[in-house]
Amino acid sequence: MKNPQTAQWQAMSRDHHLAPFSDYQQLSDVGPRIIVKGDGVYVWDSEGNKILDGMAGLWCAAIGYGRHELAEAASKQMKELPFYNTFFMTAHPPVLELAKVIAEIAPKGLNHVFFTGSGSEGNDTMLRLVRHYWATKGQPDKQAIIGRINGYHGSTVAGAALGGMAGMHAQGGTLPGIVHIPQPYWFGEGGDMSPDEFGIWAAEQLEAKILEVGVDKVAAFIAEPIQGAGGVIVPPKTYWPKVREILAKYDILFVADEVICGFGRTGEWFGSDYYGNSPDLMTIAKGLTSGYVPMGGLVVSDKVFEVISQAGDFNHGFTYSGHPVAAAVALENIRILREEKIIERVREETGPYLQERLATLADHPLVGEVRGVGMLGAIELVKDKASRKRYEGQGAGMICRGHCFNNGLVMRAVGDTMIIAPPLVISKAEIDELVSKARLCLDLTLEQLHSQA
Numbered sequence: 001m002k003n004p005q006t007a008q009w010q011a012m013s014r015d016h017h018l019a020p021f022s023d024y025q026q027l028s029d030v031g032p033r034i035i036v037k038g039d040g041v042y043v044w045d046s047e048g049n050k051i052l053d054g055m056a057g058l059w060c061a062a063i064g065y066g067r068h069e070l071a072e073a074a075s076k077q078m079k080e081l082p083f084y085n086t087f088f089m090t091a092h093p094p095v096l097e098l099a100k101v102i103a104e105i106a107p108k109g110l111n112h113v114f115f116t117g118s119g120s121e122g123n124d125t126m127l128r129l130v131r132h133y134w135a136t137k138g139q140p141d142k143q144a145i146i147g148r149i150n151g152y153h154g155s156t157v158a159g160a161a162l163g164g165m166a167g168m169h170a171q172g173g174t175l176p177g178i179v180h181i182p183q184p185y186w187f188g189e190g191g192d193m194s195p196d197e198f199g200i201w202a203a204e205q206l207e208a209k210i211l212e213v214g215v216d217k218v219a220a221f222i223a224e225p226i227q228g229a230g231g232v233i234v235p236p237k238t239y240w241p242k243v244r245e246i247l248a249k250y251d252i253l254f255v256a257d258e259v260i261c262g263f264g265r266t267g268e269w270f271g272s273d274y275y276g277n278s279p280d281l282m283t284i285a286k287g288l289t290s291g292y293v294p295m296g297g298l299v300v301s302d303k304v305f306e307v308i309s310q311a312g313d314f315n316h317g318f319t320y321s322g323h324p325v326a327a328a329v330a331l332e333n334i335r336i337l338r339e340e341k342i343i344e345r346v347r348e349e350t351g352p353y354l355q356e357r358l359a360t361l362a363d364h365p366l367v368g369e370v371r372g373v374g375m376l377g378a379i380e381l382v383k384d385k386a387s388r389k390r391y392e393g394q395g396a397g398m399i400c401r402g403h404c405f406n407n408g409l410v411m412r413a414v415g416d417t418m419i420i421a422p423p424l425v426i427s428k429a430e431i432d433e434l435v436s437k438a439r440l441c442l443d444l445t446l447e448q449l450h451s452q453a
Contacts (some may be wrong), residue, residue, distance in 0.1 A: 001047060005034075006034055006046040009034045010031035038061075040064045041427075051409065052409050052410065053423065054410045055419075056423045059421045061290050062265070062286075063424065067292075067336065070289075073328045074329050077094060077325045085319060086317075091322075095115060101331060106282065111301075113297050115326075116318055118154070119286065120159040120296070123158060123159045123257065126283060129298065129304070144177050146206065148180055148184075149183050150227065151164045151223060151227055152165060152227070157173060160173025164230075181205040181209045182202055183230065184236060185227075187368065195236040203246065218250070221247060222257060224261060225272060225277065226260075226261055228260035231378055232372065232378035234372065240277060254280050256270070258270050258271055258282050259283055260286060262282075262285075262288070264337060265375050265376055269343060282299040284296060284299060287333075293325060295323065295327070342425060350375075350426060351374040358370050365385075368385050368388050372420075378418070378420075381418065381442075390416050394449055394452060400441055409434065409441065
């Protein structure tokens with residue numbers, strides 16, 4: 001190590017810090033990489049290595065690192081009103097202005113916002129509010145929520161239960177009344193069906209589950225427009241139209257989890273805009289503040305609000321619901337997204353360019369499929385392209401992730417699927433750099449897999 005502080009920080013990690021989604025023995029043995037600085041689409045570690053952040057932190061650094069405007073917005077608000085709650089018939093200007101701005105950019109009919117500290121808390125809020133909605137309508141038995149296998153909706157107990165990650169369910173992440181249907185993952189699970197056929201089949205599993213549970217018992221269906229943590233799963237084009245048809249047929253509430261897709265990642269303000277969906281509720285976080293401070297929320301439709309507004313107290317909330325500093329940062333972040341036309345640039349210029357450049361990786365012998373939308377992308381690693389067979393048990397994804405990190409690129413592994421979600425402000429030259437580094441790491445991964453055979 002070049003920097004003696006690196007070892008000191010790693011010792012602090014080993015002795016005191018419990019990191020999320022980590023094998024603590026492995027982390028103790030190896031030590032975390034210490035990130036000390038960020039600027040634009042790059043971060044630097046404590047050893048001085050410059051790394052292109054192909055994951056925008058955790059899908060969230062939409063306008064990139066080092067935007068002083070957000071720091072100044074936070075500083076100004078901290079000096080004026082660093083904190084006040086929104087309980088007990090009180091409010092403050094930043095939270096009210098932010099609620100109005102979100103209503104302006106949200107899909108039509110979504111005009112009310114309950115603020116939280118994270119997307120996980122937003123989905124907890126959704127669970128309670130949906131059940132409260134149906135009880136208020138005189139249908140208290142409508143409690144069941146349908147999610148998708150391999151969907152991700154956060155790490156609180158409710159978030160983990162709503163999501164379909166088996167590893168999370170095995171560690172206390174289940175709740176009664178939450179059920180799951182197959183995901184629309186054609187490459188991994190489509191078998192001999194065409195993508196269009198598989199999209200219809202996957203959507204029909206929603207109707208089958210509604211009928212299995214009972215129409216009088218199902219409260220809502222929750223889904224990400226594009227599954228993020230599950231592996232950037234872009235559904236076949238037949239999927240969402242059929243889902244909309246089924247939800248309308250049975251009068252089931254639709255919850256769009258926009259924590260990853262929201263605030264421009266698809267080239268539209270929200271993934272629901274991209275697919276033409278009209279959610280009844282929408283969870284948000286991440287890109288709301290570009291990750292500079294924690295904030296999330298639940299955006300509620302007029303249809304739902306008109307019912308719950310007649311039901312007395314909604315006995316739910318968090319100390320930091322609508323925190324004034326977070327709200328001030330979110331307002332400035334949205335101002336930048338709007339005034340610099342960042343989302344329009346993703347839609348018209350850099351998003352198509354990223355997809356075009358990523359597609360060039362499809363000729364690599366290790367790559368079975370490349371897919372993506374806007375600033376989202378996935379690269380499937382396979383042993384055999386024709387059969388879509390994997391390198392079973394060899395950890396191809398983790399091998400590739402290691403090579404990426406060692407060659408100046410953050411690319412995440414979901415099993416043997418490599419995924420990216422760079423900051424929305426990435427330039428064409430930086431996209432070229434990302435793809436060039438990705439190809440190098442694919443070469444190194446294939447070489448290592450062959451040497452292990």
